[in-house]
Amino acid sequence: MTARLTVDGCQKDYVCFDFVPRHHNIIRFRKGVAVIKDDYSTVCSWVQFKNKEAWKYNILLAQKPVPVRCPVAGKFNFTQRGDVPFETRILGGVTLSPRPNLYCKQNISDFSVCDIDQKEIWIDETYCLSVDHLGRPVDIYSEPDYKLKCIGYWKENLKSYLITYDELDAFSKYRCWVYQRADLNRVLMSQAMGPFCDLKQDVTSWNYTEGATVAVEMVEYERERDQCPMFFDDGSNPWLHSENYIKIFHFGSGSSAMRSAWPYITLLVLVAAFL
Structure with missing residues (x-):
């Protein structure tokens, strides 16, 4: 009070x-x-x-936000509709080096959260999907059109909200999203005009009448070499500490015994060296 x-x-x-x-x-x-x-x-x-x-x-x-794990992760092919759709652009204005002219059999719009920590969203409006005979991506020089950092999410009024941060956004560095998992591998999202989502905005909102700029419908399409696992959190418990840790699995019956016996083996080698 x-x-x-x-x-x-x-x-x-x-x-x-x-x-x-x-x-x-x-x-x-x-x-x-x-x-x-x-x-x-x-x-x-x-x-x-x-x-x-x-x-x-x-x-x-927060004025200086710290990135957190994104509630939506994976590699998605998306279609969009809105007053301000995502467009192809070059971050920084120019490329560091000339890009080779590659032929792509198929171009898609890509939404990816594939970094190790799963804390940054990469959006590429025209992404080359072609691969070589070994299944490796042909286009290895292109950069995403947008890089958004996830800084918070929660669930309120049966809607899941996400806040992203983009230093290069000229209109608003903070953006609010409404997101929802529609199927096993399908996610719907709607981006707001600024850092606050209107009460009328839902995952299908795409124009100014509901405070939105664009709505995207995403379908997961992870390929063999992408190494981009899917993850989803509806924000029911935003206070839960969630991180994407690297886990190493040791297989074989003798792996645990070998690890426990390793200090004794080292000691025997040192004793033998002094004798």
């Missing part, structure tokens, strides 16, 4: 703020109406939050 002076400075108003514990780089809060009485039970009563069934938390975002 906070107190404030009115414009004329003759009266105090009391306002209640309802904060949700911080998760990732996000703090969510609600603000009640101003009242004259300084009783906490009155100021912070649920009736002071006048949103009724259309209530929604406001958000505070």
Whole structure:
């Protein structure tokens, strides 16, 4: 509960703020109406939050966000629809070196989260899908059109929300997304105009009337050499620490015994060296 002076400075108003514990780089809060009485039970009563069934938390975002594991990971082929669709571009304006002219039998729109930590989204509007006779990608020089860092996600009003950060975005560095898993290998997402998603926006929203810029429908298509496992988290528990760790599996009956006997073998070698 906070107190404030009115414009004329003759009266105090009391306002209640309802904060949700911080998760990732996000703090969510609600603000009640101003009242004259300084009783906490009155100021912070649920009736002071006048949103009724259309209530929604406001958000505070970190100025210097730390990337977190993206709730959607994998390699997807997507189709898009919207007022501001993703376009082919060159990050930085120019390439570091001339690119060879390659023939591609098939070009798709690619949405990938394939780094080891699964904390960055790469979007390529025109991605070359062709491979050589060994199954390796032919185009190894192209860069993605967009690189977005995931900085937080949560679930609210039965909708899953994601916040991404792009330093090169001229309109808004922070972008809000609504995402949903529609099938075993199909994901739907809608990008907002800015860092806040409108209450009317859902995964199919694609224009300004619902506060969205583009809607994408993604289908997973991981190939043999991509090494891009699929992952999905609907954000029900955003406080759960989730990281993509590299796990090494040791196979064979003697592998564990060999690891446990390794210190003794080293000791015997050292003793034999001094004899």
